[in-house]
Amino acid sequence: MMKKILIANRGEIAVRVTRTLQQMGLTACAVYSDVDKDALHVQLADEAYALGGTTSLESYLNQDKLLQICKDHQIDAIHPGYGFLSENAGFARRCALENLIFIGPNPDVIEGMGDKLNAKEKMVAAGVPVVPSFNPGQETSPEQYAEEAEKIGYPILVKAAAGGGGKGMRRVDQPQDLNASLEAAQNEARKAFGDDRVFLEKYLANPRHIEIQIFGDQHGNVVHLGERECSIQRRYQKVIEEAPSPAVSPELRQEMGETACKAARAIGYSNAGTMEFLLDDRGKFYFLEVNTRLQVEHPITECVYDVDLVRAQIQVAQGQPLPFQQEDLKPRGWAMECRLYAEDPGRNFMPCTGTLSVYEPPIGPGIRCDSGVQQGSVISVHYDPMLAKLVTFGHDREEARQRMVWALGHFPVLGLRHNLPYLKAVLEHPEFQKGNTHTHFLQQHQIDSGPTQVPKSGLVALSHFLQQQKPTQGTTIQATTPFQELGNWRIR
Amino acid sequence: MKLNLSSGPIETDDIPWEYHQGNVRNKNTGRQLPVRVAHLEGNRYQIWLSGQIYEVELASAGPKRAGAGATSSNENTLKSSMPGTILSVKVKKGEEVLAGQPLVIMESMKMELTLEAPRAGKVARVLVHPGKMVELGAVLLELEK
Numbered sequence: 001m002m003k004k005i006l007i008a009n010r011g012e013i014a015v016r017v018t019r020t021l022q023q024m025g026l027t028a029c030a031v032y033s034d035v036d037k038d039a040l041h042v043q044l045a046d047e048a049y050a051l052g053g054t055t056s057l058e059s060y061l062n063q064d065k066l067l068q069i070c071k072d073h074q075i076d077a078i079h080p081g082y083g084f085l086s087e088n089a090g091f092a093r094r095c096a097l098e099n100l101i102f103i104g105p106n107p108d109v110i111e112g113m114g115d116k117l118n119a120k121e122k123m124v125a126a127g128v129p130v131v132p133s134f135n136p137g138q139e140t141s142p143e144q145y146a147e148e149a150e151k152i153g154y155p156i157l158v159k160a161a162a163g164g165g166g167k168g169m170r171r172v173d174q175p176q177d178l179n180a181s182l183e184a185a186q187n188e189a190r191k192a193f194g195d196d197r198v199f200l201e202k203y204l205a206n207p208r209h210i211e212i213q214i215f216g217d218q219h220g221n222v223v224h225l226g227e228r229e230c231s232i233q234r235r236y237q238k239v240i241e242e243a244p245s246p247a248v249s250p251e252l253r254q255e256m257g258e259t260a261c262k263a264a265r266a267i268g269y270s271n272a273g274t275m276e277f278l279l280d281d282r283g284k285f286y287f288l289e290v291n292t293r294l295q296v297e298h299p300i301t302e303c304v305y306d307v308d309l310v311r312a313q314i315q316v317a318q319g320q321p322l323p324f325q326q327e328d329l330k331p332r333g334w335a336m337e338c339r340l341y342a343e344d345p346g347r348n349f350m351p352c353t354g355t356l357s358v359y360e361p362p363i364g365p366g367i368r369c370d371s372g373v374q375q376g377s378v379i380s381v382h383y384d385p386m387l388a389k390l391v392t393f394g395h396d397r398e399e400a401r402q403r404m405v406w407a408l409g410h411f412p413v414l415g416l417r418h419n420l421p422y423l424k425a426v427l428e429h430p431e432f433q434k435g436n437t438h439t440h441f442l443q444q445h446q447i448d449s450g451p452t453q454v455p456k457s458g459l460v461a462l463s464h465f466l467q468q469q470k471p472t473q474g475t476t477i478q479a480t481t482p483f484q485e486l487g488n489w490r491i492r
Numbered sequence: 493m494k495l496n497l498s499s500g501p502i503e504t505d506d507i508p509w510e511y512h513q514g515n516v517r518n519k520n521t522g523r524q525l526p527v528r529v530a531h532l533e534g535n536r537y538q539i540w541l542s543g544q545i546y547e548v549e550l551a552s553a554g555p556k557r558a559g560a561g562a563t564s565s566n567e568n569t570l571k572s573s574m575p576g577t578i579l580s581v582k583v584k585k586g587e588e589v590l591a592g593q594p595l596v597i598m599e600s601m602k603m604e605l606t607l608e609a610p611r612a613g614k615v616a617r618v619l620v621h622p623g624k625m626v627e628l629g630a631v632l633l634e635l636e637k
Contacts, residue, residue, distance in 0.1 A: 191579070342601075350574060351601035357530040358540065381575045385601045409543030414530035421545055454546035457509040457516040457525060458539040459502060462548060463493040464511035465529035465537070 002076040002101065002318055004029055007045070008066055009081030011372030012388055013296070014041035017079050020310040022046070029075060031066065033059030035382055040374050049073065054382055060084045063091050070100055077101035077317060079310075083384070086293040087114050103317045105216075105271050105292045112267060113290040117161045117199060123287045126266040128259055131278065131286040133201040142179050145200065149178055152202050158182055160189035161197035166236030168192060171203060206438040207278040208247050209233065210285065212260040213301045215312060216270040217322045224257035225305045226331050228297055231437040232426060234349065239419075239442070240426060242336045243300040246397060246435030247279060253331075256285055261326075263287075271316050272298070272309055278439075296339070296389065299368060303335035303393040334400040335393045338408065338427070342385040344417040346450055351385045354378075354416035362410040366393040366403045369411075379416060387418065397435065401427060421449040498535070498549040516541070567610045570633040572626045576600030580622050581633070587615045589635075596620070596632050607632070 004027040007014045014030060018041065021028040030045030033053050042048045049069045053059040061084055070078065078100055080086035086104065089111035095102040104110065113119045117135045124130055134148035149156050149172070158181050160168025168189030170181040182198065190196040213225040229245035230238045244253070260275040274295050276288040298309050305324075312323050343349040356377045361369040371388040373379070379387070392407055394400035408424040425447045426432055432441070495502050509516045515524040528540040535550045579597045583589055589609045596607045613635040620632045 350605065353575070353601075354533070358528045360528075381601050383601070410526075412526075412528040412540040414528055414538045414540055414545070415532070417532075424543070451545070451547050454539055454548055455541060456502075456504075456507045457518070458527065458541040458546055459495060459497075459548070460504050460507050460509045460516050461511050461527040461529050461541070462537060462539055463495055463504040466495075467493060469531075 002314065003027060004047075004073065004075050005077045005079055005103075005314070006031065006066070006070055006073075006075045007041070007079050007081065008060065008085055009079075009083070010036055010039060010041055010060060010383065011386065012370045013081040013294075013372070015044055015372055016299075016370050017081060017310055018044050020308055021079075021314070024311060024314060026314070029073065031060070031069065033382075035380050038378075040372060040377065047073065056084065056383065063094060067094060067098055067100075070098065075100065077103055077314075079103045079313070080293065082293050082296055087291070089114065101317050103271065103313050105269055105273060109267055109269055110292045113273075113292050115161060116159070116289055117197070119290055120287065122267055123263055123290075126263040128263045128287045129285065131202050131204065131288075133199060135199045136197075142182065145182060146175060146178055149175065149200055152200060155203040157201045157203050158185040158198050159201055160185060160193060160195070161199060162189065162193035162195040168198065169236060204278055204280055204286070206440055207280050208245065208437065209238075209276065209288075209439050210245055210248060210256070210279045211274050211276040211295070212256055213295075213298070213309075214260050214264045214269065214273045214275060215309075215316070215322060215324075216264055216273070217316045218270050218319055219321055220265070221322045222261045222264045222269060223322060223324065223326045223329060224261050225301050225307065225329055226253055227256060228295075228300055229437065230297060231439050232432075232441055233439055234442050238297065238339065239341075240336065240338050240423065241297040241300055242334065242397070242400070243304050244331055244334065245279075246437070247283075252283060252285075259285075263290075272313050296386075297337050299370060299389065299391045300335035300337045303368070303391065304331045304333055305329055306332065333393060333395050334397045335391060336400045336404050336427075338390045338404060338423045339386055339419075340388045340390060340413070340423070341419045342379050342387055342416055343419050345419050345422040345447075346417070349419070351381070352379070352416040352418065353381050356387075356413065357415035358412050359415075360412050361388065361390075362407040364403070364407065364410075366400070367391070367407050368393070369407075387413075390423075398433075401433065422447060425449040496551040498551050501551075568616075568635050568637055569631045570595060570607055570609075570635075572598060572628060572630045572632055573607070574598070574600035574605065575628045576605075576626065578620045578622055578624045578626060578632070579604065581618055581620060583615050583618070583633075585615050585618055589613060589615060598626070598632075609635070611635070 006029040007017050018028040027046045030042045030048040031051045032042045051059040051065050085091045089107040092102040092107040132152050155173045158170040168185045170185045172178050172181045185198050186196040209230045210227050212227055216222040227245050227248050228241050228243045230241040232240035272294050274291040277285040279285045342352045344352050359375040368391040373387050392400050392403035394403055405427050493504050508519045516527050517524045525542040530538050532538045537548050539546045576598045579599050581596055582594050591611050593609045594606045595609055598605050616636040617634040
């Protein structure tokens with residue numbers, strides 16, 4: 001039996017996993033880089049060990065150091081969270097060699113699904129529908145790419161074989177742009193993944209991003225926990241998710257769920273995973289990729305299926321059978337998730353750094369906030385700019401939406417710029433309200449959350465604030481902001 | 493209290509609202525709105541008022557900065573808008589560039605930023621190379637005047 005589990009991650013997911021481990025009576029062990037020594041995930045853990053270093057490579061990706069810590073402190077298992085080492089088959093293998101349980105699918109599955117081309121082939125073999133595409137073997141001439149692109153039909157997408165998160169991905173609308181996009185995508189892919197293989201894929205107009213949560217155990221059982229719609233994306237980064245999807249009927253849910261389960265069984269899937277699909281306006285769905293980890297947006301599934309996915313991950317990793325059966329899994333109500341990013345919508349979503357001098361997550365009926373930060377946290381340049389996930393849950397979509405609007409409006413976050421006002425503007429957009437969501441929503445609709453004239457009552461509060469500050473204020477106020485210093489340089 | 497905003501001075505004692513424990517309250521109607529205030533950067537402050545965020549700039553205490561002149565001189569230097577790492581430099585010293593042409597690509601918080609030329613001109617100096625870590629506001633490249 002497991003007793004001590006090391007969480008090889010940081011931020012909100014490390015905090016979230018810690019809570020479930022503690023609820024289960026397990027010892028939650030945190031690791032941290034030099035910059036994260038005061039971070040929330042370290043404070044809340046039962047034990048904490050320094051990794052040293054600043055960059056991800058020096059700290060949370062440092063496999064040798066992580067494995068040494070496990071050896072020194074009698075750790076039984078590693079929860080990798082998402083990102084970092086969560087989909088690293090090599091690391092999962094090293095864990096096995098050290099007699100450590102890696103909480104996730106087995107390394108061969110991680111490796112097989114991590115390679116997007118290979119994953120697609122396996123899915124085709126398992127009878128899963130895929131988007132028309134061209135997957136070259138090794139070396140392919142630009143001429144052949146051009147020929148295949150014509151066959152698929154423009155517009156097309158150039159995607160990295162080892163990709164994810166929008167890196168190494170380019171949309172091409174016309175033949176004359178193909179070569180430049182191939183080159184750019186290859187460069188980006190080489191830098192991001194150390195692998196410059198790319199492939200072509202048909203580009204679907206206004207599809208929805210629908211993903212199916214799957215769960216398998218080590219005894220061959222696989223179930224699905226319905227869909228999440230993650231259509232509200234910016235540059236292929238998810239921003240708002242909901243479960244269920246307004247576009248998925250019970251019949252379609254069953255069809256997509258059974259397809260995903262069949263494919264998962266075919267590859268011997270165990271633990272939590274997600275099959276991503278695009279759903280077109282005719283109700284046809286196409287496989288995108290498998291994510292062999294717990295997703296960022298897993299809480300909305302937890303809400304509508306009343307399960308703790310991390311708890312189930314631990315149980316399954318210990319060799320226990322799945323804690324739920326397909327016939328027991330019925331969706332109930334509606335959940336939404338907003339990702340709070342330290343990014344400035346007024347300046348093309350540039351990441352922002354600073355100190356969260358005000359941070360007061362809302363509390364109320366149907367509200368869950370998974371934060372990786374707290375008041376006083378310093379947001380540095382070194383890691384992902386996601387601060388928290390705000391989740392609301394209601395009996396129906398409108399109740400969940402109204403709760404989200406209320407929660408966003410009662411969540412003061414100050415000290416740096418962020419996307420919270422932008423999230424609120426999306427939630428209040430009439431097309432979002434109607435459920436008319438698709439992956440180009442944010443490009444097609446003008447989301448206006450820019451600053452407006454402050455009411456005079458706000459200035460009264462500013463006066464009060466400045467009076468409180470006076471003794472330390474001094475005369476060293478800088479005359480300009482870095483953005484003014486920039487002049488007319490444009491940043492894309 | 494007299495507030496010296498960059499848009500002009502205002503006497504806040506004349507406003508019929510008062511601050512009370514995390515709210516501003518209307519002195520006449522008793523209406524309350526939750527409020528929070530924080531320093532953002534330089535002279536700028538953020539006011540969170542009943543779910544909306546406003547930014548307010550105080551007038552600077554020191555001498556006024558040159559207006560248009562400062563802007564045009566800024567156009568001769570390319571500065572980093574974020575602390576981060578230089579990924580690539582697209583131009584060489586002596587090269588002629590067009591307005592809007594990508595000059596430097598940098599990475600910050602896992603995001604790529606492309607810095608473009610504000611005007612046409614000749615590259616006078618390149619001060620960075622791929623892999624170099626830069627602070628906010630560091631000069632990356634200069635154009636000939």
